[in-house]
Amino acid sequence: xxxxxxxxxxxxxxxxxxxxxxxxxxxxxxxxxxxxxxxxxxxxxxxxxxxxxxxxxxxxxxxxxxxxxxxxxxxxxxxxxxxxxxxxxxxxxxxxxxxxxxxxxxxxxxxxxxxxxxxxxxxxxxxxxxxxxxxxxxxxxxxxxxxxxxxxxxxxxxxxxxxxxxxxxxxxxxxxxxxxxxxxxxxxxxxxxxxxxxxxxxxxxxxxxxxxxxxxxxxxxxxxxxxxxxxxxxxxxxxxxxxxxxxxxxxxxxxxxxxxxxxxxxxxxxxxxxxxxxxxxxxxxxxxxxxxxxxxxxxxxxxxxxxxxxxxxxxxxxxxxxxxxxxxxxxxxxxxxxxxxxxxxxxxxxxxxxxxxxxxxxxxxxxxxxxxxxxxxxxxxxxxxxxx
Amino acid sequence: xxxxxxxxxxxxxxxxxxxxxxxxxxxxxxxxxxxxxxxxxxxxxxxxxxxxxxxxxxxxxxxxxxxxxxxxxxxxxxxxxxxxxxxxxxxxxxxxxxxxxxxxxxxxxxxxxxxxxxxx
Ligand SMILES: [Zn+2]
Numbered sequence: 001x002x003x004x005x006x007x008x009x010x011x012x013x014x015x016x017x018x019x020x021x022x023x024x025x026x027x028x029x030x031x032x033x034x035x036x037x038x039x040x041x042x043x044x045x046x047x048x049x050x051x052x053x054x055x056x057x058x059x060x061x062x063x064x065x066x067x068x069x070x071x072x073x074x075x076x077x078x079x080x081x082x083x084x085x086x087x088x089x090x091x092x093x094x095x096x097x098x099x100x101x102x103x104x105x106x107x108x109x110x111x112x113x114x115x116x117x118x119x120x121x122x123x124x125x126x127x128x129x130x131x132x133x134x135x136x137x138x139x140x141x142x143x144x145x146x147x148x149x150x151x152x153x154x155x156x157x158x159x160x161x162x163x164x165x166x167x168x169x170x171x172x173x174x175x176x177x178x179x180x181x182x183x184x185x186x187x188x189x190x191x192x193x194x195x196x197x198x199x200x201x202x203x204x205x206x207x208x209x210x211x212x213x214x215x216x217x218x219x220x221x222x223x224x225x226x227x228x229x230x231x232x233x234x235x236x237x238x239x240x241x242x243x244x245x246x247x248x249x250x251x252x253x254x255x256x257x258x259x260x261x262x263x264x265x266x267x268x269x270x271x272x273x274x275x276x277x278x279x280x281x282x283x284x285x286x287x288x289x290x291x292x293x294x295x296x297x298x299x300x301x302x303x304x305x306x307x308x309x310x311x312x313x314x315x316x317x318x319x320x321x322x323x324x325x326x327x328x329x330x331x332x333x334x335x336x337x338x339x340x341x342x343x344x345x346x347x348x349x350x351x352x353x354x355x356x357x358x359x360x361x362x363x364x365x366x367x368x369x370x371x372x373x374x375x376x377x378x379x380x381x382x383x384x385x386x387x388x
Numbered sequence: 389x390x391x392x393x394x395x396x397x398x399x400x401x402x403x404x405x406x407x408x409x410x411x412x413x414x415x416x417x418x419x420x421x422x423x424x425x426x427x428x429x430x431x432x433x434x435x436x437x438x439x440x441x442x443x444x445x446x447x448x449x450x451x452x453x454x455x456x457x458x459x460x461x462x463x464x465x466x467x468x469x470x471x472x473x474x475x476x477x478x479x480x481x482x483x484x485x486x487x488x489x490x491x492x493x494x495x496x497x498x499x500x501x502x503x504x505x506x507x508x
Contacts, residue, residue: 127453134473136393137419140500141475142449142456150447151464158445158484202447246425250418250464250471255445 002236003271004098005228005387008036008221009349011342014334015185016115017215021050021059022069025111028217028339029070032107036221036231040071043221044103047094049080049087049110050338055128056118072107081338083132084287085373086110087218088341088380092240094222104227109219110338117215125213129337132374134248146202146210146288148375151249153204153290156256159305162293164204166308168195170289171208173317174325178332180318180359185214185334195289209289214334218343228387235352239274239383241267247377261298261370264381268368269300272383276300279383280364281323281351283344285372286331292316295370296324299381318359326351326359341371341380348384391420391434400493400501405439407470408432418470439490441467441505443482455497463488465505477506 010031017024033039046067053059063077080090087110094108114125129145130138138148156162169192178187190208198207228234243263249255269275282299286292293307301322302310310316316324327333327347330340348367350356361367365386372379391408396419399406409416412429418437423430446463449456461476465488476482477491487508493501 122451123454126451127455130453134419136397136500138473140494140496140498140502141462141473142452142458142460142496142502143462143473144449144451144453146451147447147449147462151445151462154447154484155445155464199450200448201451202449204447248419248473250473251421251425255464 002225002238003240004095004222004237005225005234006220006237006345006349006384007223007228007231007234008032008038009346010035011183011218011346012216013183014214014216014336016117017113018117021053021057021111021113022066024215025066025109025217026069028109028219029107032109032219032221038105038221042105043072043075043107045075045097045106046072046077047080047090047106047108048077049090049342050112051081051083051086052112052128052337055131056113056120082378083373084285084337085341085371085378085380086338088371088382089242091220091342091345091382092242092380095237095240098222098224105221105223107219108222109217109342111217112336112338113215114213114336115215137248137250138375144202146205148249149288149291150202150205152256152294152376156290156294157204159256162308164196165192166312167204167209167289167293168192169311170286170292171195171331173311174286174329174331177318177326177359178328181328181333184328184332185212186332187328205288205290211287211330211335214336216334216336216339218339218346220342220345233353234387235349236385236387237382238385239268239272241265241381243267244378245376247375249375256294258294258298258376260376260379261295261372261381264379265299268381268383274366274383278366279368280366281326281361282368282370283327283347284324284329284370286325286329287335291372292324292329299368299370318361323361326356326361344369344371345382345384352384352386390422390432393420396420397501400503403492405437405467405472405490405503407435407437409435416469418467418472437467437470440508441465441488443484443486443488444471445484446476446482463505472503474503474505477504480507482507
């Protein structure tokens with residue numbers, strides 16, 4: 001059943017941007033307006049994601065500021081914050097509002113600046129990212145975000161024999177896909193040796209196992225199932241699952257299972273009345289290579305323990321049987337925190353329209369997005385389909 | 389009355405790692421919660437966790453946040469029925485499955501303590 005439809009999608013390049021948060025967001029939002037063929041008068045509400053603007057740029061109460069920037073001052077506007085799952089949560093709420101008949105057409109998206117353009121260095125930004133870990137029971141140990149995913153991944157390696165080489169294959173694959181994405185932060189020929197020879201950030205992760213700090217914005221125009229027919233190329237949102245897991249990490253019964261992702265995926269697939277097997281590809285939250293391996297199992301693309309071997313065998317490559325992250329993922333496309341979740345939906349929309357150019361998954365009709373936040377504390381999983 | 393964070397921290401500074409055990413369902417956590425996530429019970433009694441533990445997972449942080457100097461190891465340590473997130477003592481290096489023992493607390497520059505374990 002269609003819950004809502006995406007009729008406009010836009011995003012900036014992900015990388016380094018000098019423009020203000022508002023101008024950066026406007027670039028994506030105007031793209032989405034133009035793609036949908038709408039103007040500010042058609043937008044009834046604004047669901048907006050930004051995770052860290054208060055800490056990075058002393059900039060808060062951003063929803064009305066950015067609404068004003070894009071010509072929709074006056075509409076109900078609100079900011080969502082769920083660490084790296086920020087704009088997927090905004091998207092979920094937009095879909096629900098449209099489905100419930102509260103708003104007809106909603107602008108949803110996100111923006112973040114994470115590069116030194118904020119004036120902050122690596123250590124300061126690492127501390128801000130780490131603010132999503134538990135304040136009292138994790139931050140005092142000096143745990144970082146690479147560290148969080150390293151702890152999960154190391155246990156996965158212990159349980160299943162997942163290897164550093166298998167992890168490196170994820171990076172190699174996503175960089176290869178990123179080369180085909182003109183909006184990607186990175187994308188270049190990369191070998192397993194290149195990854196394994198790069199400096200260790202938090203073992204088992206080398207620098208090339210980690211996504212970059214990126215600036216960027218993404219935006220979507222979401223409208224009701226009935227209204228969507230009057231637009232060109234709508235794609236239908238048929239399932240959105242959203243779950244949380246216990247925080248801190250130490251309280252999770254099986255940390256490497258990423259339970260919130262399993263629960264969110266089950267919810268999304270059930271709403272869409274499909275199984276993982278029906279998905280033509282996935283965009284998953286590969287902030288670190290190990291995160292993609294765990295996500296690929298949690299969303300049902302591979303059996304538990306098979307995510308690493310599957311990556312090494314090329315099964316998740318663009319021409320594999322279970323493509324993952326055709327956009328390049330966070331690893332190569334980039335990870336401007338609050339823009340990431342909505343950008344995954346931008347990729348799904350373009351792929352399902354057949355507009356993804358060199359990175360097109362041939363004949364894609366149904367796809368799933370997985371956006372994770374914090375120390376695996378939040379996950380939002382969305383199923384999007386070609387309008388039948 | 390549940391264990392408060394301040395009580396957990398004060399106890400840790402004095403060398404005792406406290407967890408909480410749910411009086412209703414028996415679940416033990418390595419850190420306080422106001423309500424049991426298993427059963428909804430509010431009667432979470434402070435429990436002494438054992439000093440001996442086993443490394444459940446561990447990583448070496450080479451790129452630390454502001455306020456920390458790397459490299460250092462952070463681990464999930466299994467202590468009896470619960471796990472805690474902890475630092476490994478500076479001169480030690482441990483791997484999954486290694487036996488460790490509580491070695492007091494460290495204090496970050498924000499004044500919050502973290503448990504420290506050393507190789508058993
Ligand atoms: Zn209980």
